[in-house]
Amino acid sequence: MPRTKQAVVIDVVLNFDPASARTSTESAERVLALIEERDLTLERxxxxxxxxxxxxAPHWLRERAGAPNAIGEKVQDIAELWRGFYHEPDAFHPDRHFDALLADGDTFEVGNLAFRVMLSPGHTLGSITYVAGDAxxxxxxxxYPDMGSSRTDFPGGSGAAL
Ligand SMILES: [Fe+2]
Structure with missing residues (x-):
């Protein structure tokens, strides 16, 4: 937000190199560098x-930048599904990794911009859309059609819901 110099980032992920099976924070660090370069404050x-x-990357970003993170509340159901599907009982615990679990219809403000949460399942069973202003x-x-249609083949995905 140019006027308030407050920033929000959405869906920043870690990098993964399959050849070496290593992760890195290269992309997330670039995002933070851009925020610093533009003299913005990361709010969410x-x-x-x-x-x-x-x-x-939200856990890493929260630790690094001190900004609270959030995701949809149905991530709890997804985590439960994944724990069984991937046989990883300790792999993903949203309560530990997120500050806020948002419900359909929740609203919040960052600077002079109001955000509304809209449940939009299909790609996952708990996907949410952030509506802010006219975006x-x-x-x-x-x-995008030229990059393939949306995927519903992950555990919990549903073409009908999408
Ligand atoms: Fe996805």
């Missing part, structure tokens, strides 16, 4: 959904 770290095909951050609910 938002996620629309947990990613079965990416490693998420909607729809995540993988809508993918």
């Amino acid at each position: 770290v938002l996620d629309t959904h947990p990613h079965a095909d990416h490693l998420m 909607a951050f729809v995540h993988d609910t809508l993918m």
Whole structure:
């Protein structure tokens, strides 16, 4: 937000190099560098959904930048599903990794911009969209046609819900 110099980031992920099986924070660090370069203050770290095909960065961003993070409340159901599906009982605990679990219809403000949370399942069972002003951050609910249609094949995905 140019006037208030407050910033929000959405769906920042970690990097993963399959050849070496290593993760890095290279992209997240670039995001923080851009925020610093533009003299902005990071107010919120938002996620629309947990990613079965990416490693998420909100926990790292919260630690590094001190900004609270948030995701949709149905991430609890997704975590439960994934714990069983991937046989990883301790892998993903949203209560530990997120400051706020947002429900459909929740609202919050950052600077002079009002955000509204809209449940938009299908890609995952708990995906949310952030509506702010005349923009909607729809995540993988809508993918560009030239880059493939949205995926509903991850655990908990549903073409009918999408
Ligand atoms: Fe996704």
